[in-house]
Amino acid sequence: MTAWAQSLIRISNYEVETLQKRLAEITARRASAEMRLAVLDAEAEVERERARHDAESGLLLQAYLMGWKTRKGAAETELHDLDLQEEGARDALTGAFEELKKFEHVAETTRLNAILAAGRRETAAFDELGLRRRAS
Numbered sequence: 001m002t003a004w005a006q007s008l009i010r011i012s013n014y015e016v017e018t019l020q021k022r023l024a025e026i027t028a029r030r031a032s033a034e035m036r037l038a039v040l041d042a043e044a045e046v047e048r049e050r051a052r053h054d055a056e057s058g059l060l061l062q063a064y065l066m067g068w069k070t071r072k073g074a075a076e077t078e079l080h081d082l083d084l085q086e087e088g089a090r091d092a093l094t095g096a097f098e099e100l101k102k103f104e105h106v107a108e109t110t111r112l113n114a115i116l117a118a119g120r121r122e123t124a125a126f127d128e129l130g131l132r133r134r135a136s
Contacts, residue, residue: 005107012100019093026089030082037075044068 044065051058 002107002110005103005110008103009100009107012096012103016093016096016100019089019096023086023089023093026082026086030079030086033075033079033082037072037079040068040072040075044072 047057047061047064047068051061
């Protein structure tokens, strides 16, 4: 394999690895956002239950729920943004894999063509040698 092909493959591998790390980070952040959303829902349910049994908590529940809706909206927006980032990262990773495979294919084709060319040169040299022996 030629040096240029090795360099292209090495660069493409680095890009793929970088994108894989980026996707893993986004996926982890997404899981964390989903957990925060679940915790918010659980906290709201606890507050609703507390309000059913305690009149003073019942008076404060509406204020709590207004704040809860704001926090939940922010968490849902973050989750939506992370979904978009994840989709973009997956698309970029797919493209990087395709580029890597193209470079690997070109390198392999170049290697095989070099082997075939060497075989043709060797055959031509043997043919010439045979003709010279025949002529003498």
